Amino acid sequence: MNPTVYLVDDDPGVLTAVTRLLTSDGLATCPCSTTRAFLDAYDASMAGCVVLDLSMPGMNGLELQALLRERGVGCPVIFLSGCGDIPTSVRAMKAGAIDFLTKPVDGATLLDAVRRGISLDEEVRRSRVDQHDAQALLDTLTPREREVVPYLLAARLNKQIAADLGVAEKTVKVHRSRILHKLGVRSLVDLVHFMERVERQAGTPPSWGPPASPTPRFASNAR
Structure with a gap:
């Protein structure tokens, strides 16, 4: 109209x-x-x-x-x-x-x-x-995937995330792949930009917090 x-x-x-x-x-x-x-x-x-x-x-x-x-x-x-x-x-x-x-x-x-x-x-x-579309994508994540997101934003390695969450490293790889797919991003850099955009639009950080002992938000050698 x-x-x-x-x-x-x-x-x-x-x-x-x-x-x-x-x-x-x-x-x-x-x-x-x-x-x-x-x-x-x-x-x-x-x-x-x-x-x-x-x-x-x-x-x-x-x-x-x-x-x-x-x-x-x-x-x-x-x-x-x-x-x-x-x-x-x-x-x-x-x-x-x-x-x-x-x-x-x-x-x-x-x-x-x-x-x-x-x-x-x-x-x-x-x-x-x-903002509505981005939130709709976030809502497709499972509770475990939402738990993994802050670790990815902090550039934690798969083996570090696995150790912190008490799961197998291959399980973390699956979660990571599904998170990127559901949010329509291709890399950790894109994931960081996606979450920064959500935070700017909402005016507040997402409901989940950072992982314990976080490292810098992004590192080029993250796997």
């Missing part, structure tokens, strides 16, 4: 003008004259961004921005206001807005901000998908 730009402004003239500008550039829009209309129309499954007026009857732009954060809605917000001041714009940006534009706005400037907002949202969504 195409990204959608939500326009929230109580001025019909502004809604019409901005809608025409964005649609002429091939963008799908959803104009809303109130924050309530936006909340009713917003579809979290679709990528996009919000172009939001600051001063509106009822819930204003900053209040809507705060509500979206409380609900965990990460849709990028671009403020477009005719009455903004420096303290207000700073407050909006600190709360996560990607831009604060004033009316009347240059069309190219607004289009650039909208494009950045859409790109940011799509990037975040791709990251979530990648």
Whole structure:
């Protein structure tokens, strides 16, 4: 589905003008004259961004921005206001807005901000998908294979892992082969990169810990 730009402004003239500008550039829009209309129309499954007026009857732009954060809605917000001041714009940006534009706005400037907002949202969504896919691969590992992973990351030799776990060396070789196959990686270097990517995306290390007396995470002579 195409990204959608939500326009929230109580001025019909502004809604019409901005809608025409964005649609002429091939963008799908959803104009809303109130924050309530936006909340009713917003579809979290679709990528996009919000172009939001600051001063509106009822819930204003900053209040809507705060509500979206409380609900965990990460849709990028671009403020477009005719009455903004420096303290207000700073407050909006600190709360996560990607831009604060004033009316009347240059069309190219607004289009650039909208494009950045859409790109940011799509990037975040791709990251979530990648993280989900990586976690799905990790979930295919057996408990014993998950136990072996930290030893591989620490570049422990097969015979060392076997001694620590009390199993045969050939059993460790089988576990290692299956781990690489299940995670779709070809080598220990790839395994290290895979786990580093998972940690970056999740913001936390995996649930398992390092083996006792770990050696450096990777050594070229690991077998």
